[in-house]
Amino acid sequence: MKLILCGKGGCGKSTLATLLARSYAADGKQVLVVDSDESNFGLHRQLGLPLPDDFTHYFGHKKGIYADGAADVFEGGWxxxxxxxxxxxxxxxxxxxxxxxxHDxxxxxxxxxxxxxxxxLEHLVLDEDEMCIVDTEAGVEHFGRGVDQFADAILMVADPSYESIMLTxxxxxxxxxxGKPVYIVLNKVDAAQEAMMRESIQNSDKIIAALPADAAILAAGLKGDPLTAALLEVDAIKEALE
Ligand SMILES: Nc1ncnc2c1ncn2[C@@H]1O[C@H](COP(=O)(O)OP(=O)(O)OP(=O)(O)O)[C@@H](O)[C@H]1O
Ligand SMILES: [Mg+2]
Structure with missing residues (x-):
C-alpha cells in the first residue's frame, strides 16, 4: 500500500509517519518511508536515522528531472x-x-x-508485504502537483485547530x-477537543482514530531525539486502512 500523510504545519504528519513505520516494521513488513518535505529536517531524527542524500542528486542535477524526464529512468516500474x-x-x-x-x-x-x-510514486511497485509511507510538506501543494493521485490512500492528520477542521x-x-479514499486522524486531542472536532468536521465518518498529546512524544520532539514511544491508537489506524 502507498499511503500519503498530509495536513497543516505541525499537526503531526512526521510523527505519525514514524509511528506507523515502526508499527508496520514490527508486523514484519518491509517499509519505505519517503520524506518529501523539502523544508523540514525532522523526520529522519524521529526515525533515528541519518538523513539520506537527496534523491534529486541521483539525476545529476535538480533540473535534469525536467530536462531528461525522470520517467524514463523508472520505465517498467521500480x-x-x-x-x-x-x-x-x-x-x-x-x-x-x-x-x-x-539547502541554500x-x-x-x-x-x-x-x-x-x-x-x-507513480512507478513504485510494491509487493503484498511492503508498505510505502509518504510524509509530505505542510499544506496542499502535493495535491496541486498531482502526487496524491498515485497513492492508494490519503491519511489526513488534524490537530485541534480551526485551520485543520477547514482543511479536512x-x-x-x-x-x-x-478517486482516492481519505482517512482522518485527530492528533494531540483530549476528549473534549475530540468531541468538538467530530461535531465540526463535515466528513467525521472518515475519522479513524484520535491520538492524545503524549508527554514522551512531546519531549522527544523538543530534544530532537528519536521517537521511541508507541501509541495504542496506531493499531486502530492500521485496522481501518486494511
Ligand atoms: N501525539 C502527540 N503528542 C505530543 N506531541 C506531538 C504529538 N504529535 C506530534 N507532536 C509534536 O508536535 C510537533 C510537530 O510534530 P510533527 O513534526 O510530526 O508535525 P508535522 O506535521 O510533520 O510538522 P511539519 O508540517 O512542520 O512537517 C513535534 O514537536 C512533535 O513531537
Ligand atoms: Mg513533518
Whole structure:
C-alpha cells in the first residue's frame, strides 16, 4: 500500500509517519518511508536515522528531472530492491528516502522535488508485504502537483485547530477528484477537543482514530531525539486502512 500523510504545519504528519513505520516494521513488513518535505529536517531524527542524500542528486542535477524526464529512468516500474542504496538510510526493515531538501539560500524552487516525488510514486511497485509511507510538506501543494493521485490512500492528520477542521473539507474534496479514499486522524486531542472536532468536521465518518498529546512524544520532539514511544491508537489506524 502507498499511503500519503498530509495536513497543516505541525499537526503531526512526521510523527505519525514514524509511528506507523515502526508499527508496520514490527508486523514484519518491509517499509519505505519517503520524506518529501523539502523544508523540514525532522523526520529522519524521529526515525533515528541519518538523513539520506537527496534523491534529486541521483539525476545529476535538480533540473535534469525536467530536462531528461525522470520517467524514463523508472520505465517498467521500480521495486524496493531497485532503490539505490546510497540514497537510503536503513534500520532493519525500514528504509528512508528523502526526495530532496532546500539547502541554500537562492538555490531555486522545490518544483523538481515535487515532480520527482510524483513520478517516483507513480512507478513504485510494491509487493503484498511492503508498505510505502509518504510524509509530505505542510499544506496542499502535493495535491496541486498531482502526487496524491498515485497513492492508494490519503491519511489526513488534524490537530485541534480551526485551520485543520477547514482543511479536512478541502483535502476530502481534492482526494475525491483523484478517486482516492481519505482517512482522518485527530492528533494531540483530549476528549473534549475530540468531541468538538467530530461535531465540526463535515466528513467525521472518515475519522479513524484520535491520538492524545503524549508527554514522551512531546519531549522527544523538543530534544530532537528519536521517537521511541508507541501509541495504542496506531493499531486502530492500521485496522481501518486494511
Ligand atoms: N501525539 C502527540 N503528542 C505530543 N506531541 C506531538 C504529538 N504529535 C506530534 N507532536 C509534536 O508536535 C510537533 C510537530 O510534530 P510533527 O513534526 O510530526 O508535525 P508535522 O506535521 O510533520 O510538522 P511539519 O508540517 O512542520 O512537517 C513535534 O514537536 C512533535 O513531537
Ligand atoms: Mg513533518
Amino acid at each position: 521495486h524496493l530492491s531497485d532503490l539505490p542504496a546510497e540514497y537510503c538510510s536503513v534500520d532493519g526493515t525500514i528504509r528512508l528516502m528523502a526526495i530532496g531538501k532546500i 539560500a537562492g538555490e531555486g524552487c522545490a518544483c523538481a522535488m515535487g515532480s520527482l516525488n510524483r513520478i517516483f 473539507d478541502k483535502i476530502s474534496d481534492m482526494a475525491k477528484t483523484f
